[in-house]
Amino acid sequence: MTGSSQTAIAPARILFADDDPIMLELAAARLVEAGHDVMTAEDGETALALVEGNGAELVISDLDMPAMDGFELTRRIRAAPHLAEIPVIVVTGSDHASAVEAAFAAGATSFLAKPINWTLFNQSVMFVLKASRDQRALREARDQAEAGARFKDSLLSVMSHELRTPLNAIIGFGQILREQFDAERDHLHREYAEYIIDSGKRLLDAVSDILLVSDARSGPIAIAEADCTAREIVETACAEVAGQASLAQARLSVALEAPDLTLFADRALLARALAKLVDNAIKFSPRGARVVVGAASPRQGGLVFVVKDEGPGVAPERLAALAKPLAPADLSPRRAEEGLGLGLPLARAVAAAHGGRLRIESPPKGGTTALIALPAARVRRAGGAGQARLAKARLSGGPA
Structure with a gap:
């Protein structure tokens, strides 16, 4: 394998934790060959300290280690808000499915079985890294979309409130003009005033609708019962x-x-x-x-x-x-x-x-x-005893 054939994605900072020094050396060599920045640890406590101090884009950890095993290391990573999104690949030599199930329950992203197939090792790492980066991009896109939606709702709310005052003034003065033209029997200008009033009311209704629908996006609207x-x-x-x-x-x-x-x-x-x-x-x-x-x-x-x-x-x-x-x-x-x-x-x-x-x-x-x-x-109860009686005839075409 050559580094050029392995590096299909941008290099990452990777932590590899294992109490077997030979395993550490082999894994580190493979990851460095692929262009990654590699940190190594021989136990879970050291691994956690390295991740907290230096950060990592991927953690690969043996499950059976002294001081802190891979299960606890995975749980601690998931419990820390600033580390929780880091993918964790666990490595196990156990042939029992319960070990892998327990690792996934602790928060593992994927697993590798010992003895490691070094031919597929870097491909497994690249797959997990790509999936993690794709998920991060989706989260960022979601956060941006939610921020945009909040800004839009806020802008609609502000605009709606700001438009109400001048619209009420337009409608009010239109009504004054209508009364004046009506008193003067000026039917033409009275009709113009009616257009002003009707248009103002229509726009005011549209503004109120926008504000109400905007408020409904953030939760149930308030009602006056x-x-x-x-x-x-x-x-x-x-x-x-x-x-x-x-x-x-x-x-x-x-x-x-x-x-x-x-x-x-x-x-x-x-x-x-x-x-x-x-x-x-x-x-x-x-x-x-x-x-x-x-x-x-x-x-x-x-x-x-x-x-x-x-x-x-x-x-x-x-x-x-x-x-x-x-x-x-x-x-x-x-x-x-x-x-x-x-x-x-x-x-x-x-x-x-x-x-x-x-x-x-x-x-x-x-x-x-x-x-x-x-x-x-x-529906209000009639006299506190049973629902109000309704006529037997149903509205034609109404609900069943």
Whole structure:
């Protein structure tokens, strides 16, 4: 073997520990021939001191050594935060599988059996070194990606907060202008003021959505819980999208199984999430289509808010992509009106904050059903004895 044929990767600092001086000399010669920087130790304590003092990219250790054996050396390396990532190859002359199993349990990366096959020795070392370097590169890439994601979330949060103040001012002054033009019966400029107000509100809603979805990335969003009814949530949601429904000539149909059922939840957030689902249904349905908005009680308890549309449906392979922020799917010929694509991620985050979940169903024949399922714990008990009774008729097409 020649050094040029062995050095397929960059040289490394390697520690070889063995109480057999002949083994130390042979191994060191092979590693030096391959271009590596080699340290040797005759016992585990010396080996650990060398690694802690000088560092190493690989440790090769005999299992049976005085003072500190290879098992304990491996455990000590794994227990030290600054050494824990160093790969350890153990060398054993035992023919019992239990010795190798114990070495792996201690944290060994690989093993070599005595007598060592010196022809394959350096190849084994190169394999472990390459795998270790690849794992380190992956960890660094992961850390960079996580740092980038944290920076992006922080930037979105700061931008969202900074944009709210001027947007509220724009909307407020737009409303003052609208009132003034209305008093003067200046219909043209009143219409301009309406455009200012509507555009400001739309942008403010988008900013709020971005902030909410950004907050959801770092954990469950905070909710303001209070008693509210299914009717209040549905009516609030429908009121929020009344303008969009009118422009699209959509027919909103409300179907409430138990309108006065009381929930302990965040009414504003649930209505906002439901409004996003209704807005999506309107956008993805033909002009003049019917959109059903309602609430039903599944057999297992709880409450499910349901939004059904008459759109083209969603292919199974595209359902997962619908919940990704800033990656809207092109499901409608009126694609330009689709917006940021934050509706489903926002609804999913709100459902999760309430201990529930969002589910999207789209049968092959067309149409999409979005469901926000809340757990039974969110439903108030009637008179402290049993869950509130619901009507027997189930919402058509609702959850089973």
